[in-house]
Amino acid sequence: MKPYAALIRSNLRLMLRDRAVLFFSFLFPLSFFFLFAQAFHASASGGAMSQVIAMVLIIGVLGNGFFGAGMRTVQDRETGVLRRFKVAPISAAPVIVASLVSGLVAYLPTVFLFLFFGNAIYHAPYPSHLGSLILFISLGLIAFRAVGMIVASVVNSAQEAQIVIQMLYLPMLFLSGATFPVSIMPAWVQTIAQFLPATYLFQGITSILLGGESVTKNLVSVFALLTTLAVCLLIGVKLFRWEKEEKIAKGAKWWILAVLAPFFLMGVYQTFTRQNIEKAKILERTSRRRGSGLFQHVKILVGDGSVIEDGAVLVKNEKIAEVFSSAPADTRSFQATVIESSGKTLLPGLIDMRVHIGMPAKAPYRHLAAYLYSGITAVCSVGDSSQTLAVNADKYEGARLFSCQQAEASTFALSGSEADYDFRTGNPELLNRSLLRQVGPADLIASTREATVKNRGHAAVSTLPAASRNLFSAFQSGVTLTAGSDAGNMLVLHGPTIQHELELWVKAGIPPSAALQAATYNAAKSLRAGDRIGLIKKGYEATFILLDGDPLADISNVEHINSVYFRGGHINRSALFDQFKP
Amino acid sequence: MSETAISVRGLRKSYGDFEAVRGIDLDVQEGEVYGLLGPNGAGKTTTLEILEGLRPRSSGTVSVLGFDPGSESKRIKDRIGVCLQDTNLPDKMKVREALELFAAFYTRNADSDKLLQRLQLWDKKDALYKSLSGGQKQRVALALALVNEPSLLFLDEPTTGLDPQVRHEIHGIIQELKEDRRSILITTHYIEEAERLCDRVAIVDAGKIIESGTPREIQQRVLGHTAVEISTDRAMPLETLPESLKAEKYSIRDEGRTLSMQSESPAALIVELVRWIGERDLRLLDIHMKRPTLEDVFIELTGKRLRE
Numbered sequence: 030m031k032p033y034a035a036l037i038r039s040n041l042r043l044m045l046r047d048r049a050v051l052f053f054s055f056l057f058p059l060s061f062f063f064l065f066a067q068a069f070h071a072s073a074s075g076g077a078m079s080q081v082i083a084m085v086l087i088i089g090v091l092g093n094g095f096f097g098a099g100m101r102t103v104q105d106r107e108t109g110v111l112r113r114f115k116v117a118p119i120s121a122a123p124v125i126v127a128s129l130v131s132g133l134v135a136y137l138p139t140v141f142l143f144l145f146f147g148n149a150i151y152h153a154p155y156p157s158h159l160g161s162l163i164l165f166i167s168l169g170l171i172a173f174r175a176v177g178m179i180v181a182s183v184v185n186s187a188q189e190a191q192i193v194i195q196m197l198y199l200p201m202l203f204l205s206g207a208t209f210p211v212s213i214m215p216a217w218v219q220t221i222a223q224f225l226p227a228t229y230l231f232q233g234i235t236s237i238l239l240g241g242e243s244v245t246k247n248l249v250s251v252f253a254l255l256t257t258l259a260v261c262l263l264i265g266v267k268l269f270r271w272e273k274e275e276k277i278a279k280g281a282k283w284w285i286l287a288v289l290a291p292f293f294l295m296g297v298y299q300t301f302t303r304q305n306i307e308k309a310k311i312l313e314r315t316s317r318r319r320g321s322g323l324f325q326h327v328k329i330l331v332g333d334g335s336v337i338e339d340g341a342v343l344v345k346n347e348k349i350a351e352v353f354s355s356a357p358a359d360t361r362s363f364q365a366t367v368i369e370s371s372g373k374t375l376l377p378g379l380i381d382m383r384v385h386i387g388m389p390a391k392a393p394y395r396h397l398a399a400y401l402y403s404g405i406t407a408v409c410s411v412g413d414s415s416q417t418l419a420v421n422a423d424k425y426e427g428a429r430l431f432s433c434q435q436a437e438a439s440t441f442a443l444s445g446s447e448a449d450y451d452f453r454t455g456n457p458e459l460l461n462r463s464l465l466r467q468v469g470p471a472d473l474i475a476s477t478r479e480a481t482v483k484n485r486g487h488a489a490v491s492t493l494p495a496a497s498r499n500l501f502s503a504f505q506s507g508v509t510l511t512a513g514s515d516a517g518n519m520l521v522l523h524g525p526t527i528q529h530e531l532e533l534w535v536k537a538g539i540p541p542s543a544a545l546q547a548a549t550y551n552a553a554k555s556l557r558a559g560d561r562i563g564l565i566k567k568g569y570e571a572t573f574i575l576l577d578g579d580p581l582a583d584i585s586n587v588e589h590i591n592s593v594y595f596r597g598g599h600i601n602r603s604a605l606f607d608q609f610k611p
Numbered sequence: 612m613s614e615t616a617i618s619v620r621g622l623r624k625s626y627g628d629f630e631a632v633r634g635i636d637l638d639v640q641e642g643e644v645y646g647l648l649g650p651n652g653a654g655k656t657t658t659l660e661i662l663e664g665l666r667p668r669s670s671g672t673v674s675v676l677g678f679d680p681g682s683e684s685k686r687i688k689d690r691i692g693v694c695l696q697d698t699n700l701p702d703k704m705k706v707r708e709a710l711e712l713f714a715a716f717y718t719r720n721a722d723s724d725k726l727l728q729r730l731q732l733w734d735k736k737d738a739l740y741k742s743l744s745g746g747q748k749q750r751v752a753l754a755l756a757l758v759n760e761p762s763l764l765f766l767d768e769p770t771t772g773l774d775p776q777v778r779h780e781i782h783g784i785i786q787e788l789k790e791d792r793r794s795i796l797i798t799t800h801y802i803e804e805a806e807r808l809c810d811r812v813a814i815v816d817a818g819k820i821i822e823s824g825t826p827r828e829i830q831q832r833v834l835g836h837t838a839v840e841i842s843t844d845r846a847m848p849l850e851t852l853p854e855s856l857k858a859e860k861y862s863i864r865d866e867g868r869t870l871s872m873q874s875e876s877p878a879a880l881i882v883e884l885v886r887w888i889g890e891r892d893l894r895l896l897d898i899h900m901k902r903p904t905l906e907d908v909f910i911e912l913t914g915k916r917l918r919e
Contacts, residue, residue: 031715031716032715035716036712039704039708039712042704043701047703105701109699110700112695112698112699113698113699113700116665116688116695117688117713117716117717118688118716118717
């Protein structure tokens with residue numbers, strides 16, 4: 030072990046003395062860090078900060094591996110430094126291992142610096158799995174240094190090294206997701222990216238940093254990096270060249286491909302499963318949710334019946350960070366994007382307590398997207414088999430799905446009664462509502478209309494008046510009410526269900542304030558989620574809607590959705606259904 | 612333990628079609644300084660690197676300190692000291708650090724303080740490698756070759772590229788090493804280096820040893836004759852040379868004013884020549900005797916100069 034220790038000590042000493050090394054390992058990454066942080070407005074978004082940290086970490090690991098280990102070794106060979114070691118009774122193993130270890134020791138401080146500055150200046154939270162992050166980055170760095178050493182061993186000159194290194198470095202830098210989000214690239218580029226080791230490095234880092242995952246959730250990336258490291262060490266010792274005069278066999282350059290073979294297999298695997306591309310989308314969504322925003326001069330319906338006429342809501346890292354009963358004068362100190370919202374009303378995301386989400390494989394995701402589009406951020410599906418409900422909540426963006434084995438007694442769903450009567454008597458008017466037509470799908474609306482119109486002229490008895498009376502007497506006797514819709518039945522399409530339900534409630538004599546409370550806080554409590562959602566309150570999840578107009582004055586204003594925020598992220602409503610395009 | 616530090620029989624090394632070493636036999640005794648003398652590309656360095664265990668050989672038997680460098684290179688490397696051509700250390704490494712680093716690779720270690728003092732590097736022990744002069748760098752290289760107290764040293768052109776004064780300094784150090792009774796195999800293309808330092812030399816050309824022995828032996832064997840050269844103020848009437856002298860090989864230059872003659876007994880020749888000149892009433896301007904150098908030997912043997 031003596032040669033290993035001596036070489037590591039010596040390497041570290043030389044690094045500390047070398048101004049170029051200090052520049053490239055500390056000053057250079059840090060300036061990139063601050064540059065990116067400014068460019069991405071990281072101060073207003075924790076997600077952007079995590080992205081920036083992941084970017085500079087990747088740039089650092091790539092540079093450290095290819096230039097710090099690879100190029101450096103070539104230079105040491107060209108200047109005759111390695112030749113001196115050749116006559117000593119050591120193999121290449123201590124030289125290679127010492128390079129890996131000393132590179133890691135020199136690199137790790139920057140990781141902590143990034144995290145520290147990210148937290149101190151840009152208020153990015155420290156990662157929940159710090160140990161996992163360090164472990165994963167260390168593995169990545171060592172693996173990339175090992176690849177760098179292989180590159181050094183198979184090239185014959187510094188010029189050749191430059192070419193090979195750029196050929197590996199640039200695609201990895203630009204396609205791994207470190208510099209541009211994967212989703213903006215064409216599909217074929219996304220597929221190519223799955224063959225690059227840096228993609229796995231980037232995804233591992235963002236999963237841990239942004240997704241709050243531990244390293245055990247990223248075992249595939251870990252395995253690929255470990256395999257590369259092992260292969261590099263094995264053949265690196267064999268291929269290592271101490272002198273530039275030692276020429277290498279022509280075919281030996283292909284060893285680089287052997288080293289990267291684990292990633293080739295990963296690429297083939299991912300091309301078929303597309304797991305990684307899905308995961309990248311989820312991470313980007315998570316990143317978007319980490320934004321900070323201050324909704325100024327907004328009317329706030331808290332959810333429990335109380336109202337703030339001209340207040341403000343500060344959102345940070347998926348949570349409501351503060352609720353101001355009067356809009357703060359100085360907004361700069363919050364480091365958040367100010368969203369001027371006078372004339373608008375902010376209230377918790379609506380909750381539909383009684384839907385039937387249905388069986389077909391992909392449909393539930395589309396239904397949930399339709400709910401989210403309509404500002405209904407959670408639904409409770411009643412009576413569906415639990416298997417149907419085992420949906421991956423993160424796979425697609427949509428409303429949160431709760432499963433209720435039995436309908437709550439206190440849930441009233443007037444829409445169901447109304448729709449039942451309309452259907453039996455052949456009245457398709459419910460399908461004409463604007464919000465519903467936005468949600469579609471058009472062919473479902475058309476076929477429903479067709480089926481309904483067939484019943485035109487039939488007579489039936491409406492249960493709506495009785496249901497309305499029941500609701501009103503329950504309200505009068507002080508029952509805690511929740512609102513449902515029975516969506517999934519004829520004429521009650523998944524989407525803007527609660528809007529129409531609340532209109533029916535107000536017609537039944539329920540005050541708008543009580544109706545809205547039933548569709549927000551009461552429902553959240555009934556789902557045993559009343560400590561997380563359903564209120565506009567500090568510490569609650571930032572899931573709410575912004576309406577143009579005041580629903581207390583006119584309940585139909587709940588249809589006038591300005592924007593929807595789900596878990597801190599602004600929902601791009603018009604793009605929600607793009608998820609389901611083939 | 613054997614008396615022979617290095618024993619080589621029928622050593623050959625080919626690179627593809629090119630045969631760099633074409634059958635070399637040599638023995639280096641313990642405590643002996645043995646020189647390999649030859650032009651660039653003669654195969655000296657290749658031979659050395661095979662002995663040091665850095666390169667595999669194509670054929671032949673080789674024993675270095677009783678080990679085979681082909682299969683036991685690590686044991687050999689641990690016991691020998693090597694000073695290579697064109698090596699370097701990292702610019703920012705201090706002299707003492709270099710010694711400590713390399714000491715960590717060997718099972719036996721010399722006292723590094725003593726080594727620094729002995730190689731006159733004590734004042735430079737904390738200097739960065741890049742700040743050293745050429746001579747100092749070469750002394751560091753020698754110090755590194757000595758960190759493991761080797762009983763056998765390989766010095767590959769230890770003074771090439773150094774100015775004469777520094778070369779002289781290095782020669783002094785090598786002579787000291789010789790007094791330690793270390794065996795040394797040295798390659799050089801400086802004749803005077805070989806003449807001054809080596810107990811025995813081998814002249815290598817095109818991958819073969821074409822002559823070997825002590826420098827004096829080689830000179831005598833190859834060129835038995837010493838040249839005597841005399842110059843006079845006027846042309847010498849060579850037709851009047853005594854019969855005994857006419858038999859010797861001679862040549863004239865400077866319109867007959869300089870005569871150069873070779874003889875196995877130069878002293879007697881001089882006496883005869885001086886008498887003859889006195890008799891012819893010529894004024895003797897200069898006289899000198901030229902022994903053949905290794906350079907002359909080399910030219911005689913190979914038809915080319917060493918440093919071509």
